Amino acid sequence: MGQMRDPVASQRHSGPDSTALLDAGADERWTYAELDRAVERTAGRLWALGVRPGDQLGVLADTGPDFARVVHATWRIGAVLVPLDTHLAERELRERLACVDLVALLAGRPHAERARSIAEVPVESLQASATEPAEFVAEDPPPDAPRVMLFTSGTTGQPKAVVLTGRNLVSSAVASAFRLGVLPEDRWYDPLAGYHMGGLAPIVRSALYGTCVVLPDRFDAGRALSHLHDHEVTGVSVVPTMLDRLLDAGEFPESLRFALTGGAPTPPELIARCEERGVPIHPTYGMTETASQVATARPAEAYANPDRAGRPLAFTRVRALDGEEPLAPGEPGELVVSGPTVTTGYYGDPETTDRVFGPYGFRTGDLGVVEPDGSIRVLGRVDDxxxxxxxxxxxxxxxxxxxxxxxxxxxxxxxxxxxxxxxxxxxxxxxxxxxxxxxxxxxxxxxxxxxxxxxxxxxxxxxxxxxxxxxxxxxxxxxxxxxxxx
Missing domain, CATH: 3.30.300.30 (ANL, C-terminal domain)
Known part of the structure; x- marks a missing residue:
């Protein structure tokens, strides 16, 4: 894997007229050629703000087309995206800012005042600016350069910034494609927040695949179900509670190929509802530190074994350990993950990084079983x-x-x-x-x-x-x- 050109720039050449982004709320859409021009202008604005390759750019904004453009613009100039949870209190936001080294902060309109009150760096509006784009040279950084930092608190309650590289994101996209499949007409509906890996992943992956990501302005089960039908959506990422509400709202479109559930264990009763309704549920076990999916079950696997999260994705290995010793299949222990999707560590926190990495990979803190057939059964947290x-x-x-x-x-x-x-x-x-x-x-x-x-x-x-x-x-x-x- 050599230098990594940003995905939108690549798709501008290979599929300029394909639909790249669809705003479900406003029913607006952009081809890859149109999105590329918007990303170029956004990247020029960032450059004019002083953002350079390797710099960390904070974003306090709701997920939508503007947010997606910033995701791709940071990649284009080689900067590191640092999305912030818009629901956090000011004190919580300050705690996260203390963990990183931002050079600037972009804020969506509803969050601009809070952004200015917490930031000690320049704050710029995400939607509009008096700053004219500056000329810049696109940066094609090496695969292991950081691309994004996402916050997680894990079991400690203390925020930690997870560093994810280009290799992590691309490897995750490739492995997910092997499990879910990719078709040229795919449209991935993404109602999850972009400050979580589950919400960020479809934005990045769709651009890598040259397919379309569909972004709603908010999640409402009735409206979301209409969006799935109106836009002939083929895939959706949701937490189990969202899927439960979608099932209550009505029938799913025939176009749907996968409903990827994550962020929490998928209850067996929800899987049973999906089997009864013919919904292609794909329960997933994953985490921020692995750039999303670790293991994903296809529908038939999920229906047959609703207490399991499927087998690990391509290139990923999962073991159960007792202390430092690997356990035999079927024996419960701490799940440890290795492979190219695993983070390089926590930014500015070498002590925690050293503690969670061992000879067999990343120690998840999750208690689970690797079954004889290779599937994963998650039992909860080790501390539980x-x-x-x-x-x-x-x-x-x-x-x-x-x-x-x-x-x-x-x-x-x-x-x-x-x-x-x-x-x-x-x-x-x-x-x-x-x-x-x-x-x-x-x-x-x-x-x-x-x-x-x-x-x-x-x-x-x-x-x-x-x-x-x-x-x-x-x-x-x-x-x-x-x-x-x-």
Whole structure:
């Protein structure tokens, strides 16, 4: 892999008249020739602001055509894109800015005032500017030059800037294409935020493929479903909660080839809904540090094994470790990922970088199993493991058994402090099953120490914005239940 020309410039020559970008809200579209001219002007503006190859450019803006142009413009001049979460409070934004070394910050109109209050660098409007574009020479940086830095807090709660190189992004795009397939008429609907890898990836990948990315101004299930039909969308990236709402909204278009779910584990009951409705769901296990997908299941795999995330993508290897020792297939341990999509580390944080990398690759902090057939089963975070009476209990194993009960729609399993056993297994259940019925159901299916000692019921599981079960809220509800029983 030699010097890496920016994707839009490449597509200007190979497919200038192909549709590159479609604004679903305004129903506007750009060919690659038109997008190339817009990217060139944006890159000239950045150059006039003093942004140079290797410089870090912050962006505080909603995802849309303007954001996409900046993504490609930073690549064109060899700068590093640093998207910021628009929902964060000013204090949280300042914490992230302290982790990086921006030379300028672009802000969308709704966020301009906040940007000026937090930034110690020049702040420029994303949409319009008095700054005239300057002449510049496009930079074709080496593959391992940083292209983007995305923030993650992991289990520590402290923000860390994940460095992703051109090699990471291109390798991820290629591996994803091998798993999902790519067709010239593809249109990838992307309602996810560009400050997350799941939202940024379709913008970059579609340009690499020479296909079209469809960007809505916001996510509303009804409007999104109309967009899927109106624009004959072939693929969509969503978190599980979004897909659930889309299923509630109506029927999917026949054009849809894949519905890629990530950002949180895909509940088996959602996979069952997709099978019943004929929706081509592709559950995914991935993370920022691997430029998105690690493993992805095709629909038939997902329907047959809804508790698994499919097999690793091309060029990616996943192992389960016990400490520093690789485990045999089928044994649970910490998942470790290696391959060309894996980050080079965290910017300005060599201590954390050294801690998470070992001889077998990047230590994810996720507890999981590499099955004998190579598929991945994620059990949760290593820190979520319940230790009761000296025995390890993996919450996902208990939840899987509980979900087999016909009257259980969903459940979450956590540990609570116990004066005798250290921790006890507890479950929050959605469904019509009774506590007595669940206790009887677990006999013969779970070892005694794995059976929930506290069971509570709810109309729905509390979830985070991304659709992940909010385990702290689950613990609080179960703790309240325990206190009432004492």
């Amino acid at each position: 493991a319940i230790i009761t009476g000296g025995e390890n209990v993996h919450p996902a194993d208990v939840a899987r058994i509980l979900r087999e009960h016909p009257d259980v729609e969903a459940c979450a399993v956590v540990g609570l402090p116990d004066p005798e056993w250290g921790e006890r297994v507890c479950a929050l259940v959605v469904g019509e099953a009774s506590e007595a019925a669940l206790r009887a159901f677990c006999e013969g299916r779970l070892a005694d120490y794995k059976r929930p000692k506290t069971i509570a019921f709810a109309d729905s599981l509390p979830r985070t914005v991304s659709g992940t079960v909010d385990r702290e809220t689950v613990r609080d509800r179960l703790a309240e239940r325990s206190e009432r029983l004492e």
